[in-house]
Amino acid sequence: MVFETMAGKKARIKGDMSFAQKCTHAGIRMTSQRHLLATVLEEAVDHPNVETIYLRCKEKDSSISIASIYRSLSIFEDYQLIQKLDVGDGKARFEISRVEHDHLMDVETGQIHEFKSQQLQKLIEEIASEMGFELTEHRLEIYGRKHGRTACRCYEIKVY
Amino acid sequence: MVFETMAGKKARIKGDMSFAQKCTHAGIRMTSQRHLLATVLEEAVDHPNVETIYLRCKEKDSSISIASIYRSLSIFEDYQLIQKLDVGDGKARFEISRVEHDHLMDVETGQIHEFKSQQLQKLIEEIASEMGFELTEHRLEIYGRKHGRTACRCYEIKVY
DNA sequence: TTCATTGCAAACACTTTGCAGCAGA
DNA sequence: TCTGCTGCAAAGTGTTTGCAATGAA
Numbered sequence: 155m156v157f158e159t160m161a162g163k164k165a166r167i168k169g170d171m172s173f174a175q176k177c178t179h180a181g182i183r184m185t186s187q188r189h190l191l192a193t194v195l196e197e198a199v200d201h202p203n204v205e206t207i208y209l210r211c212k213e214k215d216s217s218i219s220i221a222s223i224y225r226s227l228s229i230f231e232d233y234q235l236i237q238k239l240d241v242g243d244g245k246a247r248f249e250i251s252r253v254e255h256d257h258l259m260d261v262e263t264g265q266i267h268e269f270k271s272q273q274l275q276k277l278i279e280e281i282a283s284e285m286g287f288e289l290t291e292h293r294l295e296i297y298g299r300k301h302g303r304t305a306c307r308c309y310e311i312k313v314y
Numbered sequence: 315m316v317f318e319t320m321a322g323k324k325a326r327i328k329g330d331m332s333f334a335q336k337c338t339h340a341g342i343r344m345t346s347q348r349h350l351l352a353t354v355l356e357e358a359v360d361h362p363n364v365e366t367i368y369l370r371c372k373e374k375d376s377s378i379s380i381a382s383i384y385r386s387l388s389i390f391e392d393y394q395l396i397q398k399l400d401v402g403d404g405k406a407r408f409e410i411s412r413v414e415h416d417h418l419m420d421v422e423t424g425q426i427h428e429f430k431s432q433q434l435q436k437l438i439e440e441i442a443s444e445m446g447f448e449l450t451e452h453r454l455e456i457y458g459r460k461h462g463r464t465a466c467r468c469y470e471i472k473v474y
Numbered sequence: 475t476t477c478a479t480t481g482c483a484a485a486c487a488c489t490t491t492g493c494a495g496c497a498g499a
Numbered sequence: 500t501c502t503g504c505t506g507c508a509a510a511g512t513g514t515t516t517g518c519a520a521t522g523a524a
Binding site for chain 1: 512514522524
């Protein structure tokens with residue numbers, strides 16, 4: 155491809171931005187607490203719940219309050235910079251919005267594996283369409299138990 | 315098929331049982347409150363949350379307490395006679411366990427449509443397997459907006 | 475300078491639990 | 500009879516909110 159679209163360029167720039175920069179870019183007023191939160195979210199390699207996020211923030215600034223965490227998470231979510239996850243334990247978990255993916259949870263260890271499947275996405279869209287709907291979103295959680303056979307990782311994109 | 319397996323016979327008998335009978339069959343001590351709850355669950359054509367279930371029970375016996383509702387729902391769930399649903403509003407909803415199915419929610423009206431897709435089930439099993447897991451369960455919620463075209467109802471099994 | 479954001483604590487919403495009395499098998 | 504169930508009220512848990520002080524733009 156010789157020409158690059160404006161959208162493509164922006165996307166590339168956006169891809170290089172830090173999470174805090176993305177927030178600023180989105181027009182969110184960045185306080186020191188929100189910078190902290192941004193860093194914690196960015197450094198997270200798991201899917202922390204609010205309590206965990208709060209504790210990680212506290213390590214860096216013990217004066218931060220959980221109310222601010224809740225409020226800022228809610229704002230980041232409104233701007234679609236992060237996504238809320240529901241693993242069924244009644245505690246909200248968060249992750250920075252990346253490519254759309256689904257989750258598989260190991261029922262024995264609680265480990266969450268991320269994966270994506272084009273085929274699955276397509277099928278879900280088809281189902282919605284056949285039922286007379288335009289897909290806006292979906293949420294899929296698979297629960298499973300590790301089996302003996304060595305895994306083929308063709309779908310997997312991340313494991314924690 | 316000429317011969318019927320014992321399992322098949324049992325299943326057929328089970329299919330004819332009332333929900334309360336299934337509870338008894340499962341070894342659950344049936345009190346008057348639980349009979350009431352069983353009836354309410356059986357009569358429900360929607361996916362009521364605990365509050366709604368409680369109110370429906372109260373209509374028939376105003377002395378029933380919500381604590382008993384919670385406790386009995388939890389027991390019914392342990393015996394896999396009912397299933398908890400999570401539509402993302404923070405309130406648990408329940409439905410009597412029937413054939414496995416998924417849900418599509420109309421984001422504009424909140425209506426919940428049930429559907430099942432063999433193809434989807436198979437794909438999810440495949441994904442789990444390829445990731446090294448034996449599928450124990452899955453939870454899929456599709457969110458969508460009604461589109462103009464008339465729907466082909468090939469997947470749909472129930473609409474509320 | 476201005477107004478959104480903060481920390482604190484109280485309020486909230488949903489759910490669970492301790493206890494003494496009650497009732498199903 | 501005897502254990503498990505009930506209603507009640509209190510406690511628990513995760514989240515939200517009112518308020519006065521603070522701080523980013």
